[in-house]
Amino acid sequence: MKLLVCIIDNVYADEVEVQLKKQGYRMTELASSGGFWRKGNTTFLFGVNEEDIPQLQEALKKACLDIEQRKRKVSKQAHRYTSFLVDVKDAAPFLGLTT
Structure with missing residues (x-):
């Protein structure tokens, strides 16, 4: 299992959410702004099996x-968009979770 972190410009965010939900992808959406692209963007977190990436x-x-x-x-x-792929086993510190 992998965690895909996708930081996307707000111009695309609504369409990404609608289309990917229709295709059965489950996601967590975080509104964000600031230093990464210096403008409004949305961060999506996707849990995905490696073969589905x-x-x-x-x-x-x-x-x-x-x-x-x-x-x-x-x-x-x-x-x-910019995305990062993380092994779920390595994602706990990234998400602020402790084991």
Whole structure:
């Protein structure tokens, strides 16, 4: 089991949430702002089996591209989101949990 931490621009956040919930992904959403991208963004936490990671990454990409196509807007950023993949067994300190 892996924990995918995905920090995404608020422009894409609603679409990511809607599309991925429809596909059965469970997530925790954290509103955040500040130093990482110096603007409003949303952090999603996904618990995912290792074999499902490519499908989740493709679903994230598709949700971002769909919003760009609908708004006829091209991203000026090199990346639409930043993600980190963590083994669940290593995530407890990251999440502030003690064992």
